[in-house]
Amino acid sequence: MTVDQPKEQVAVQRAFEQEKRQVWARDRHTGDLLYLPDGQADGEVRPGVTWRSYTAGGMLLCPMRGCGPFGRVVASPSRRHHFAHRSGADHASGTGLETLWHLSAKELLARWAAADPALHGWQLHIDDTPITMPDGWRRPDVLAISPDGAEQVAFEVQYSELTGEQWRARHHFYARAGVVDIWLFAHHGPQWRTRVASGPARRAELAHRDSGWTAAVGLSGLHQAMLQDGVVPLWLDPTTQSAGTATALFAPAAPPRSRTSRLVRDPALYVLPPEQDFRACFVAADPLEKCRVDLAARELLTPAKARQHEEYTRLLADQEEARRRLAALQERNELRREEERRRRQEKAQQYAAEQEEARRRLAALQERRRRDNELRRKEERRWRQEKAEQYVAEQEEAQRQADLRAAEERRRREEEHAAAQARLLIPLSEQYPPMFDHDPPAPDRTRGWWRLRRRRPR
Ligand SMILES: [Zn+2]
Known part of the structure; x- marks a missing residue:
């Protein structure tokens, strides 16, 4: 507590502290009840008269019925100023207070x-x-x-x-x-x-x-x-x-x-x-x-109640705000969930589409393979057939060639045979043409085997 604090604040701070000292007194003259503010022992109770002197003069009575005047004002810096009974006359106990x-x-x-x-x-x-x-x-x-x-x-x-x-x-x-x-x-x-x-x-x-x-x-x-x-x-x-x-x-x-x-x-x-x-x-x-x-x-x-009213208004406003926020949050969550659902659905659709596409591709691939195989088989068949035909043709050709060759051989043999036959009829000198273009050297018929040969009879 500082000296700068307003008096009423000090009073409020001391409020409800079970003050047992007497601060109210009845004026002997007017019969009014008077309140002694804190720290006012030397203040004026009426113009020119202080509480202290007024009390000392016996002019302030204890408000209790049958109780006499207060003896003095007790004033000290540390305690609340209050009235005190004359010694021995203190009633302040029990229900009196x-x-x-x-x-x-x-x-x-x-x-x-x-x-x-x-x-x-x-x-x-x-x-x-x-x-x-x-x-x-x-x-x-x-x-x-x-x-x-x-x-x-x-x-x-x-x-x-x-x-x-x-x-x-x-x-x-x-x-x-x-x-x-x-x-x-x-x-x-x-x-x-x-x-x-x-x-x-x-x-x-x-x-x-x-x-x-x-x-x-x-x-x-x-x-x-x-x-x-x-x-x-x-x-x-x-x-x-x-x-x-x-x-x-x-x-x-x-x-x-x-x-x-x-x-x-x-x-x-x-x-x-x-x-x-x-x-x-x-x-x-x-x-x-x-x-x-x-x-x-x-x-x-009371000011405290006024504050409570304000606080209640604030509470309602805050609750409204909280409700609004909650609603906004729920809406946002709902939107998010909706978005999530939509996204999942899209994904599922996309997946299904991909699956479908994959199936389609697989089917196409299988179809193409099937067709390719078929083509290949056909081609192979054709090739084999060609091969076979070619083989047969070759065989036939070979046979024909062989036949031709055989015929030629036969013909040649027959010719040879005919020639041989003919040669038998042609003089040998004609049969053998001269071996050289010019005349051979005249043989020395006087010697060697030539002579002998000429001697051989024909
Ligand atoms: Zn009294």
């Missing part, structure tokens, strides 16, 4: 309501105007009545235990009577049970501490009943003049593992009212002066 806070809470509410623009000009009644119906009556702690009397707002500051059923009965009573009822729970007692947050919840709590978040508070059956009926529980701390709003953090989409982990899941969260089955929630504190009565919505609109 509750009564005291109840008193101051009502007073605070009435004062704040008078300054609320939404209730401008309204009559304010503390504890003195009952609302009657044929089936009963109720007297709200603070009742605001519009100038024309047509509208009424009842404020209830609840300190004691109350069941959900009892609250519902009262809530419905006010509804039947046409009265807007605003419920504020006490910052002490049975309606304020702090819980020690742990783990992520603790971290979230600390992270929001500066913006007024207090410790986690247990939600009773009463609070859950209110949440069921769409009423966000509120608390009031009269010692810091702050209002607290039940708040929880929600993860965007991930399904929660358990009820407690639903409080906090991760830092990117929605700040929303707790759900009706929550056992605990955070309390976001705001200065009461920043809260307004929203007559149309029949509620007390």
Whole structure:
């Protein structure tokens, strides 16, 4: 906490911290309840009079019935300034404090309501105007009545235990009577049970501490009943003049593992009212002066609640966006699947076409082979036949040649024979022509065999 921080922020940070010191006092002169702001011991309670001197003068009474004036203002830099009883006169124990806070809470509410623009000009009644119906009556702690009397707002500051059923009965009573009822729970007692947050919840709590978040508070059956009926529980701390709003953090989409982990899941969260089955929630504190009565919505609109409304709008927008994205994704997937189907079909068709083509080619090939074989066989047959014919022709030719040769031989022989026959008749000298063209040398017939030969008789 630094000195630069605005006072209201400091007050908000101290809100709902179970302040037990008395900060409200009744003015002995006017009978009004007065609020001592923090650090204002030497500030003026009225022109020229400080809280310190006014208290020391015995002019400020303890608001408790039958209790005397306060003795002094306790002021120190480290602690909240507050009133102290004279020694020995301290009543501050037991139920006394509750009564005291109840008193101051009502007073605070009435004062704040008078300054609320939404209730401008309204009559304010503390504890003195009952609302009657044929089936009963109720007297709200603070009742605001519009100038024309047509509208009424009842404020209830609840300190004691109350069941959900009892609250519902009262809530419905006010509804039947046409009265807007605003419920504020006490910052002490049975309606304020702090819980020690742990783990992520603790971290979230600390992270929001500066913006007024207090410790986690247990939600009773009463609070859950209110949440069921769409009423966000509120608390009031009269010692810091702050209002607290039940708040929880929600993860965007991930399904929660358990009820407690639903409080906090991760830092990117929605700040929303707790759900009706929550056992605990955070309390976001705001200065009461920043809260307004929203007559149309029949509620007390705290800044925290306004934020919850914004967050809810954001959540819806995000969900819409998520739905849109999902739809787009599904559409894209569908398109992709369609494309895939088409591609497969095309492939199958292509495959079938290829198969068909292959079959066709194979058939053509087989046909061609068959034809080729046939041709070859035919050719071969023809060739063989030719060969055979040729052979036969050759044989015949050879025979003819042989015959011719034989005939020639015969003829030659016959000629030879005829010639031989003829030669027998022709003188031998004629038969043998001269061996040389010129005359041979005249033989020496006187010698050799020539002589002998000539002597041989013919
Ligand atoms: Zn007292």
